[in-house]
Amino acid sequence: MPGLPDHVSARLRDADGKPVGNAPITFWLDVELLGSRKAFAGSATTDATGTARIPLTPRQQTYQVYATYTGDDTHLTIEGTAVLEFPPERVTPVQIVAPPSQIQTLRTVMPRVMGIVVAILWLFFAAATTYVVRSVRRPAAPNSTSREHPSSKEGETSWVLDQQAGE
Numbered sequence: 001m002p003g004l005p006d007h008v009s010a011r012l013r014d015a016d017g018k019p020v021g022n023a024p025i026t027f028w029l030d031v032e033l034l035g036s037r038k039a040f041a042g043s044a045t046t047d048a049t050g051t052a053r054i055p056l057t058p059r060q061q062t063y064q065v066y067a068t069y070t071g072d073d074t075h076l077t078i079e080g081t082a083v084l085e086f087p088p089e090r091v092t093p094v095q096i097v098a099p100p101s102q103i104q105t106l107r108t109v110m111p112r113v114m115g116i117v118v119a120i121l122w123l124f125f126a127a128a129t130t131y132v133v134r135s136v137r138r139p140a141a142p143n144s145t146s147r148e149h150p151s152s153k154e155g156e157t158s159w160v161l162d163q164q165a166g167e
Contacts, residue, residue, distance in 0.1 A: 009053040010067035012046050019050025027054050030064035058086040059094050
């Protein structure tokens with residue numbers, strides 16, 4: 001019956017095969033959200049039989065599940081993985097929570113908001129470019145005069161900058 005949770009469990013045993021009780025286990029699911037990544041599914045502590053269990057309402061037929069134990073003073077860190085298959089009748093489809101009217105509002109508002117953001121960015125870049133262009137120094141100061149150097153040889157031209165009096 002869709003909507004009812006199933007359970008995901010993991011058993012933790014030591015090197016001798018004995019159950020490890022009172023150990024925290026973290027469960028992760030492999031999901032596609034802007035690329036493949038692990039999503040936190042829940043955590044549980046193992047019981048006396050070394051079993052940890054969390055509820056899972058299946059939203060798709062297949063899951064890659066990871067169970068992680070971070071270790072302690074006497075046990076090393078370990079991660080187990082399994083592929084879970086759920087029959088189609090057990091899968092609960094994802095439901096959109098927002099009413100369609102709110103989604104339609106977002107469809108009309110978001111392009112305008114993005115247009116304003118882009119316009120502000122262009123204004124910022126234009127102002128920064130203007131500031132940089134205006135702050136570049138000119139080769140000669142505005143109060144300077146230039147004249148040909150008297151010791152120039154014929155065919156060569158050299159210029160000397162003279163500062164005006166009063167500077």
